[in-house]
Amino acid sequence: MPDELYREVLERIKPSAVEDAHMRSVAHEVIDKLDSEAREHGLDVYTIHVGSTARDTWLKGKKDIDIFLMFPPDTPLEKLKEDGLRLAREVSPRFEERYAEHPYITALYKGLDVDLVPCYHVEDAAHIQSAVDRSPFHNTYVLKHIDGLHDEVRLLKQFTRGVGVYGSELRTQGFSGYLCELLVLKYGSFDGAVEHGAGFKRGRVIDIEGHMDKSVEHPDPLIVIDPVDPKRNVAAALSGQKFCEFVDACRRFLKAPSIDFFFPPAAEPMKKGALEGLLASRGTKLLAITFKTPDIVEDTLYPQLRKAEDSLAKLLERHEFKAYRTDVWSNDRSAIVLEMLVWELPAIERHLGPPLDEREHCEKFIEKYPGAYIMGCRYVVDIPRKYDTAVELINAQLKSCGLGKHVCASIGQGFEILTNEKTLELGPEFARFLTKFLRAPET
Incomplete structure (x- = not known):
């Protein structure tokens, strides 16, 4: 087969x-x-x-x-x-x-x-x-060692494309073409790269020339020492997520090889009815915070989008809201996308006061909050919650999040929060993104 x-x-x-x-x-x-x-x-x-x-x-x-x-x-x-x-x-x-x-x-x-x-x-x-001065050395090295393995490299490149982990740009954080070439040179074939890839563990070191500079630390999930530069990790751009997706794909391919690993069926755009039904069955809520995409290159844009994604998730968590999964998307407009487990909270929240053995502080707390009571040997008080929905919180405090220079400027010019089926207003490419983001079951 x-x-x-x-x-x-x-x-x-x-x-x-x-x-x-x-x-x-x-x-x-x-x-x-x-x-x-x-x-x-x-x-x-x-x-x-x-x-x-x-x-x-x-x-x-x-x-x-x-x-x-x-x-x-x-x-x-x-x-x-x-x-x-x-x-x-x-x-x-x-x-x-x-x-x-x-x-x-x-x-x-x-x-x-x-x-x-x-x-x-x-x-x-x-x-x-x-x-860029390294590229000619990469060229010379591969030409010297490839020895008829050109098609094996092609297979590995297409495999990584098919499973969604190809591309070292910051949008993808996956496998570069040069990294694919080195894995085939190391393991001798596409099969060899996949068989060994199925056994990769975080921190795996591949040093083809045996010249790794051990004075340089590489905190990356995969370390492939550049044959022309002992200090450089060729796989430095590879994220932990894409590394694990590659290992999983290798294991699944070895169990059941299929053309779909190389040429997966295109994701169908999420339809309104399907989205409504999926969210209803899960009991979750979809939020997309959208704004005009800054006029910058993708390798500058995506780190800022991910910074904003992380900062927003932490803001929500600090206020007791909970996101189930998050991601970012960009076209003419950009979006921070969240599937929320908890997006609405009761109108009250517990405010913690001092422990009883801090008598002076306790007296000041009681003076400020006459309705305070004891819980676990400290004073607490029930107060009105400032933001009882995630949307209210985001509207009020998004601009205070860590956003990155260009994303911050764009959000400062205006943003919109779309919920559930309203997110489909972002267009068919976003609808395809949603199919993957929500891990929607095939119909």
């Missing part, structure tokens, strides 16, 4: 000869163009093709290429930026300037997005001057 299954998966994910030839042709043309421009401007710069398209581990349908402009290590940073962007702009009149650790250009060339990234050509990864 698995061999037939793998053949079927590869037929769907392996680029055709035509796709591959086009990708390589574009890469060569861009490199020739950039090298020629560098010579014309008298710059000591050369260009290389890196990433999965250079290593032949990319998946069908990929529309972007990574091209790095290699500058001498003694080039001043400002000159690298200036000359690098000037050269990159020559590739195509259709380009966009983007920012990571430093600026780069994404140019549209013959139907492909070409990322043109200036970096330093350093002696080894121990002397990098910016994070």
Whole structure:
């Protein structure tokens, strides 16, 4: 079964000869163009093709290429930026300037997005001057060791995509393509990676080159030491949640291999009637605090959204409300989403006073609260609850939560609390998100 299954998966994910030839042709043309421009401007710069398209581990349908402009290590940073962007702009009149650790250009060339990234050509990864300087070393290492395992990497990439744990960006916090490549190099095949993955425990260390710098602590669920940098954990972006989801998926796949692990059925948008029935059967309430999405990149947005999610959950807990599950979602509008177990409380709450042996404090407490009484050898008093619904509390105190700079500014301009079926007003993509968020049973 698995061999037939793998053949079927590869037929769907392996680029055709035509796709591959086009990708390589574009890469060569861009490199020739950039090298020629560098010579014309008298710059000591050369260009290389890196990433999965250079290593032949990319998946069908990929529309972007990574091209790095290699500058001498003694080039001043400002000159690298200036000359690098000037050269990159020559590739195509259709380009966009983007920012990571430093600026780069994404140019549209013959139907492909070409990322043109200036970096330093350093002696080894121990002397990098910016994070992108490692990429050429990653490229060299994988090309040297992959030894016919290209399709095994493709299988692992598609598997992690299918089970929802692919992508090291902060929105996903999952497995990078390079991490997938290293797991296949370590275990020799897709099967090997999955078999070992099923047995992973938090804190697992994988050190292919046996050169881990033990002076560096890695508090991550999975530690995969970069073969080109003994101080770096390639899996540092992987969250504990995605790590555990991967382990679970490996175990389930080994018990019952299926195409659905690679190509799961698309989540159906939650319908109004189904949502009403599900919440009624559970006895829970759905809240979505929505606001305009700040105009920032996702790797800046999502940490702020998660900070807001965590801060709001703690605010609710301090006031005796209880969320069953929480998450964040973003499109044109963003939302902090909560399924509430307790969203309404009695009109009174108990206010604790001092213990009886603190006589002076007790007298002041009784003077302030004549109706105080003894419970457990201390004074207590029943007082009106300031916020007896979660919605009232959020409306009053959301802006006082830890929100992150841009999310705080957006919420400051106005937010809305949608409840239950009203949350579907956020649109069909949010409705699909709800199906997964609520772990809705298949119909």
